[in-house]
Amino acid sequence: MNDMNEQVIDVNHIVKRVATNGSQKPLEILHGISLQANAGEFLSIVGPSGAGKSTLLSVMSGLSKPTSGEVHLLGTDPYQLRASKAAEFRRNQVGFIFQNYNLIPALPAFDNIVLPLRLAHKKVDPQKVETLLKKLNFAANPNNFVSSLSGGEQQKVAIARVLVANSRIIFADEPTGALDSVSRQIIFGLLRHLTKQGICIVMVTHDIEMAAATDKAITLRDGRLEKVLNQPTAKALFQVLNEEGR
Ligand SMILES: Nc1ncnc2c1ncn2[C@@H]1O[C@H](COP(=O)(O)OP(=O)(O)OP(=O)(O)O)[C@@H](O)[C@H]1O
Numbered sequence: 001m002n003d004m005n006e007q008v009i010d011v012n013h014i015v016k017r018v019a020t021n022g023s024q025k026p027l028e029i030l031h032g033i034s035l036q037a038n039a040g041e042f043l044s045i046v047g048p049s050g051a052g053k054s055t056l057l058s059v060m061s062g063l064s065k066p067t068s069g070e071v072h073l074l075g076t077d078p079y080q081l082r083a084s085k086a087a088e089f090r091r092n093q094v095g096f097i098f099q100n101y102n103l104i105p106a107l108p109a110f111d112n113i114v115l116p117l118r119l120a121h122k123k124v125d126p127q128k129v130e131t132l133l134k135k136l137n138f139a140a141n142p143n144n145f146v147s148s149l150s151g152g153e154q155q156k157v158a159i160a161r162v163l164v165a166n167s168r169i170i171f172a173d174e175p176t177g178a179l180d181s182v183s184r185q186i187i188f189g190l191l192r193h194l195t196k197q198g199i200c201i202v203m204v205t206h207d208i209e210m211a212a213a214t215d216k217a218i219t220l221r222d223g224r225l226e227k228v229l230n231q232p233t234a235k236a237l238f239q240v241l242n243e244e245g246r
Contacts, residue, residue, distance in 0.1 A: 016030040136160060171203075184210070
C-alpha cells in the first residue's frame with residue numbers, strides 16, 4: 001500500500017518557451033507554475049482553450065523539458081536521466097493517456113495494451129486484459145489493428161494500457177474526450193478506483209462535472225496558475241472559469 005501522504009509530484013517555477021517560425025522572440029507559454037501532488041490524489045487541470053494545460057501536462061510528466069524550473073516525479077528529475085533510464089522510468093512508474101500517444105497502429109489492440117508489460121518483462125495475463133476491456137465496454141475485437149479502430153476505441157486501448165501497467169502516477173489529457181457519457185462514467189470510475197489504491201492522477205479536462213469529482217482542481221489562465229480549488233464543486237469551477245479579463 002502506498003503512503004497517501006507521500007508527495008509524488010513536485011513542480012516548481014515552471015517556465016516554458018517555444019521557438020516560433022518567423023519570429024526571433026520565443027513564445028512564453030507557461031510563466032512560472034508550481035504545484036505538488038500526493039499519492040492517491042486526483043487532480044484536474046482546467047481552463048480556457050490555449051491556457052497552456054496540455055503544455056503543462058507534457059512538462060510535468062517528463063515529456064517536454066521546461067525552459068526553467070524543476071520537475072520531480074517520485075523524487076526523480078526525469079530530465080536529468082539518460083535517455084534509456086528516462087524510458088525505463090516512464091515505463092515503470094508513469095502512465096500516459098494522451099490522444100494518439102504512442103499507440104502503434106500496425107499492432108493489434110491487445111498487443112498495444114500489453115506492450116509496456118512485455119518491455120518490462122512482466123507477466124501478461126490475457127484474462128485480466130479481457131476483463132478490463134469488458135469493463136471498458138470495448139466493442140471491437142482486441143485482435144484488430146489499432147489503425148482500424150474508431151477514435152473512441154483507440155482511446156479505450158490507451159486507457160486499458162495504463163490500467164494494466166501499475167504506474168504510480170498517471171497523466172491524462174482529455175482521457176474521455178472522444179467518448180460517450182456512459183463510457184466517460186465508467187472510465188472516471190476506474191480512474192477513481194486507482195486513486196484509492198494510492199495512484200496519483202493528473203487529468204486535463206474541459207468537462208467541469210468531471211473536474212468537480214476530482215480532489216483538487218487547478219485552473220490555468222494565460223499560462224498562469226489562477227486558482228487551486230480543493231474538493232471543487234461545479235459551481236465554484238464555473239465561477240472561476242467565467243471570470244474574465246484578469
Ligand atoms: N510548440 C508550440 N509552438 C508554438 N505555440 C505553441 C506550441 N505549443 C503550444 N503553443 C501555444 O501555446 C498555447 C497553449 O497551448 P496548450 O495546447 O498548452 O493549451 P491548452 O490549454 O491545452 O488548450 P486546449 O484546451 O485548446 O487544448 C496555445 O496558444 C498554443 O497555440
